Amino acid sequence: MSDRAPVTVLWFRRDLRLADHPALVAAAASAERVVALFVDDERLRRPSGAPRVVFLDGCLDALDADLDGRLVRRTGDPVDVIPAVAREVGATVVHASEDFGPYGRARDDAVGRALATVDAELRLSGSPYAVAPGTVLNQSGQPFKVFTPFSKAWVRLASRRHPVGVPEVTWVDGLASTRPSAVELGSGVDLPAAGERAAHDRLDAFLEEAVDDYGGQRDLPAVDGTSRLSPHLKFGTVHPRQVLDRLAAGRVGHDKFRSELAWREFYADVLFHRPDTVRRAFNPKMAAMRVDAGPDADARFAAWCEGRTGYPFVDAGMRQLVAEAWMHNRVRMVVASFLVKDLHVDWTRGAAFFLEHLADGDLASNQHGWQWVAGTGTDAAPYFRVFNPVAQGRRFDPEGDYVRRWVPELAGLPGAAVHEPWALPAGAPEGYPDRVADHAAERAEALRRYDEIR
DNA sequence: TTTTGAGTTGTTCGA
DNA sequence: GTCGAACAACTCAAA
Numbered sequence: 001m002s003d004r005a006p007v008t009v010l011w012f013r014r015d016l017r018l019a020d021h022p023a024l025v026a027a028a029a030s031a032e033r034v035v036a037l038f039v040d041d042e043r044l045r046r047p048s049g050a051p052r053v054v055f056l057d058g059c060l061d062a063l064d065a066d067l068d069g070r071l072v073r074r075t076g077d078p079v080d081v082i083p084a085v086a087r088e089v090g091a092t093v094v095h096a097s098e099d100f101g102p103y104g105r106a107r108d109d110a111v112g113r114a115l116a117t118v119d120a121e122l123r124l125s126g127s128p129y130a131v132a133p134g135t136v137l138n139q140s141g142q143p144f145k146v147f148t149p150f151s152k153a154w155v156r157l158a159s160r161r162h163p164v165g166v167p168e169v170t171w172v173d174g175l176a177s178t179r180p181s182a183v184e185l186g187s188g189v190d191l192p193a194a195g196e197r198a199a200h201d202r203l204d205a206f207l208e209e210a211v212d213d214y215g216g217q218r219d220l221p222a223v224d225g226t227s228r229l230s231p232h233l234k235f236g237t238v239h240p241r242q243v244l245d246r247l248a249a250g251r252v253g254h255d256k257f258r259s260e261l262a263w264r265e266f267y268a269d270v271l272f273h274r275p276d277t278v279r280r281a282f283n284p285k286m287a288a289m290r291v292d293a294g295p296d297a298d299a300r301f302a303a304w305c306e307g308r309t310g311y312p313f314v315d316a317g318m319r320q321l322v323a324e325a326w327m328h329n330r331v332r333m334v335v336a337s338f339l340v341k342d343l344h345v346d347w348t349r350g351a352a353f354f355l356e357h358l359a360d361g362d363l364a365s366n367q368h369g370w371q372w373v374a375g376t377g378t379d380a381a382p383y384f385r386v387f388n389p390v391a392q393g394r395r396f397d398p399e400g401d402y403v404r405r406w407v408p409e410l411a412g413l414p415g416a417a418v419h420e421p422w423a424l425p426a427g428a429p430e431g432y433p434d435r436v437a438d439h440a441a442e443r444a445e446a447l448r449r450y451d452e453i454r
Numbered sequence: 455t456t457t458t459g460a461g462t463t464g465t466t467c468g469a
Numbered sequence: 470g471t472c473g474a475a476c477a478a479c480t481c482a483a484a
Binding site: 139140144145146379382383384454 | 475
């Protein structure tokens with residue numbers, strides 16, 4: 001009773017795995033043979049973001065290896081490439097996972113229309129989330145605007161889904177590929193291993209070594225106490241459903257980590273309902289906040305980008321970002337607060353810099369993480385919560401190991417003294433920059449500016 | 455409809 | 470040195 005089509009196309013995007021892949025399951029069920037396709041869309045390579053692109057290429061190489069070399073790569077605009085491939089192989093259905101980002105939604109609408117002109121269609125199954133954005137609603141049928149009630153409703157929905165395995169598939173062989181020109185990483189940039197196997201190795205290691213102490217260790221940047229799954233979740237080499245399935249109920253570290261996954265989904269949901277918040281304040285009242293622009297602000301922004309603000313904890317974070325294409329979450333908050341509240345630079349500039357340098361750079365999590373710190377977002381930090389970069393360093397890097405690892409100029413200083421080198425009897429070591437701003441004064445300035453608009 | 459309780463991540467100041 | 474209060478109201482979710 002085979003009413004299956006002879007061939008279909010599975011268009012991979014941010015789902016670069018074979019296990020627990022709803023669109024692959026749908027494709028395999030619908031056709032005798034499946035074409036594995038990835039489209040190198042130049043727009044996914046902007047803004048520059050070399051580490052993210054190189055990590056993506058690593059994921060694609062790993063996927064291709066898992067497919068015994070049968071991953072077809074084509075460069076170009078998906079609106080042209082997808083219908084062309086469908087015609088080339090005689091497919092009337094193209095399968096893909098649903099993308100809920102602003103660009104992805106517009107692209108998929110356009111591709112769907114283009115496919116219709118060749119009597120084919122785009123069929124979407126699954127998404128990069130345990131619960132698709134737009135489906136978690138309060139009792140009035142509206143999206144949640146604060147995290148805690150969202151997460152309670154989300155957990156109920158998320159816990160219903162369980163991962164599935166790799167289906168039987170006959171992959172189509174022998175189609176030509178085209179490759180984009182290689183992207184060069186800056187020298188000394190060190191990326192984690194990419195691909196589905198690497199993602200699961202990372203998950204296994206986290207579950208074995210760190211998740212039980214997650215609540216106590218996750219805030220210490222000198223400790224390997226976080227999952228480091230973010231780049232893998234970004235490109236779908238592991239799905240959050242697979243992670244959730246391996247967390248136990250009622251264990252502190254597990255619950256805490258589940259809550260971090262809920263944040264990722266909350267922000268995707270917020271962005272789905274408010275795509276304008278990629279660039280604009282979620283809270284329109286906060287859009288009037290006065291920020292600095294011009295040569296002085298540019299100079300302060302450059303010092304921040306280059307990790308030479310004179311505040312060791314901030315500089316360590318920014319240097320880790322550039323070197324590892326990743327920054328510890330605690331430090332992300334501190335450096336973001338410093339840019340926005342001490343240097344008075346618009347949060348969108350910092351968010352753009354993060355996206356350029358992070359391998360895990362995800363639009364929803366990044367923009368809304370920044371909005372939270374800047375106080376412009378959903379459920380944002382209260383205006384008076386201004387992180388003190390020295391106090392944060394002393395509290396979360398009490399031995400100073402994190403700072404010494406990333407700021408070699410301070411490597412000779414003992415213990416927590418690295419957090420305040422200007423206070424040493426001998427002053428800061430030669431070669432370490434002076435502070436670009438005085439925290440106490442700029443904190444007061446930030447509070448004054450808030451007063452102007454409230 | 456009204457009411458009530460709650461809301462990621464902090465810092466500073468003064469007793 | 471430690472500890473609690475102040476820092477602001479306001480919006481959201483649900484009873």
